[in-house]
Amino acid sequence: MAFSAPAADTRVKDVSIGENELSVRLMDGRTISVPLGWYPRLAGATPDQRKHWEIAGGGYGIHWPEIDEDLSTDGLLRGAPAPRRG
Incomplete structure (x- = not known):
């Protein structure tokens, strides 16, 4: 029996930044969460x-123009x- 796994799509849908x-x-x-202190x-x-x-x-990337920061997924x-x- 064959099946196909869903393909990963690592493009950005939304960004949120909490206190930390x-x-x-x-x-x-999926959601990626990382410590804000890394950036x-x-x-x-x-x-x-x-x-x-x-x-x-x-x-596949996120740009913050006012602080000149770029991150990639x-x-x-x-x-x-x-x-x-x-």
């Missing part, structure tokens, strides 16, 4: 700046925090 957590809802129904620009941004995000990279799924800056 960034959550990204994907088109396939210092987002952590240091105002609530209004955090709310102003755009889908980028063909649906691939990086979030891998658990990759922002690189430390000197």
Whole structure:
């Protein structure tokens, strides 16, 4: 008996940012949640700046123009925090 598994769709559907957590809802129904502290620009941004995000990279990225921050669903799924800056 053959069956096919549903295909993963890691494009961004929605983004929410709480006091300590960034959550990204994907088109396939999954939600990725990571500590906000992993992304210092987002952590240091105002609530209004955090709310102003755009889908980028063909649906696989998120861009916050006011703070010049870009994240990808691939990086979030891998658990990759922002690189430390000197």
